[in-house]
Amino acid sequence: MQKGVMCLIAICLISISATGSAQDEVVHSREASGGNAVLLEHYTATWCTTCATIDPKVNEFVGNKEDRLYRVALHPNDHDPFGSLVTTDRIISKQIDHQLVFPTFWLDNSVELQGNTGFSTLESSLVTVEAEKDDWIGIQMWWDSGPIDTHQIYIHIADELPMNSTVTIFRLENLKMTSEIANNGIEIHHDVATQSITFDRTGTSTEDASLYGYEWNLSTGNLPNNSDIDTFIFNTSGNVDGFVTIIETNGSIRSVIGISDSDFPRNTEKNTEMSLILLGITLASSTILIRRGNRQ
Numbered sequence: 001m002q003k004g005v006m007c008l009i010a011i012c013l014i015s016i017s018a019t020g021s022a023q024d025e026v027v028h029s030r031e032a033s034g035g036n037a038v039l040l041e042h043y044t045a046t047w048c049t050t051c052a053t054i055d056p057k058v059n060e061f062v063g064n065k066e067d068r069l070y071r072v073a074l075h076p077n078d079h080d081p082f083g084s085l086v087t088t089d090r091i092i093s094k095q096i097d098h099q100l101v102f103p104t105f106w107l108d109n110s111v112e113l114q115g116n117t118g119f120s121t122l123e124s125s126l127v128t129v130e131a132e133k134d135d136w137i138g139i140q141m142w143w144d145s146g147p148i149d150t151h152q153i154y155i156h157i158a159d160e161l162p163m164n165s166t167v168t169i170f171r172l173e174n175l176k177m178t179s180e181i182a183n184n185g186i187e188i189h190h191d192v193a194t195q196s197i198t199f200d201r202t203g204t205s206t207e208d209a210s211l212y213g214y215e216w217n218l219s220t221g222n223l224p225n226n227s228d229i230d231t232f233i234f235n236t237s238g239n240v241d242g243f244v245t246i247i248e249t250n251g252s253i254r255s256v257i258g259i260s261d262s263d264f265p266r267n268t269e270k271n272t273e274m275s276l277i278l279l280g281i282t283l284a285s286s287t288i289l290i291r292r293g294n295r296q
Helices: 002-025 049-063 085-094 119-131 267-295
Strands: 028-034 038-043 069-074 104-107 111-114 139-146 150-157 165-176 188-200 205-210 217-223 226-237 242-249 252-260
Touching: 028 252, 038 049, 038 085, 038 119, 038 252, 049 069, 049 119, 049 188, 069 085, 069 165, 069 252, 085 188, 085 205, 104 119, 111 119, 139 242, 139 252, 150 165, 150 242, 165 205, 165 226, 188 226
Parallel strands: 038 069, 069 188
Antiparallel strands: 028 139, 038 104, 104 111, 139 150, 150 226, 165 188, 165 242, 188 205, 217 226, 242 252
């Protein structure tokens, strides 16, 4: 009996080991298509006390909009640990003629809201911008992530891009505040843009910025296993919570699409948890069986 129990335990241990090995090798694939969503650029700062009140409400507002709205949180490169040239480059591209205050919200480059903005104002502004979206460019986006947080992004644009068009990809992360300096009390800052790249319709990069020194590897090619789909291909690494891609023509937003990691749970982690539960049950059962055997 004891030999049988030990064999069962060994099988469980082998199962856990195999699950762990599979998890190291698995590639998580995600896909999104569309383009008619609205871009919400949220200019916020960790030292901004008004932002401490507004940001949680914006998180709730964005969370209820599903595919209608994608938020990119941009922190200033000034006494803010999450600020970088990503924000600086974006502000310069807007060519605004006034001082930017925090918080400020831009919806599709056409509606600007400042200060203590409520749900009703955000909602009415979103509806207004959606009503004006009578023409947009379709995008397909694939995100494959492999071992040690490597990521490959494929982007297929359905139509030929007009002249003076650019494509920008924002890398988004949910970052935990650990500094006591410039801390407004928010522990987790959501959808922080930690990397961006802008390129023209030929695939030539015009801007490239990041918070942590991330690098993009930009190329053109075809979607794997489908030589008929031309794509722009990007490689990067590190922690990622999502990507947002936009197309602009002469400063006008023509397309917005986002893809999030939270919508795709890692099934291998669930398998590992199940294996651990099975091992626990087996160990408990083996103890009972061994005790019964000793009594006999």
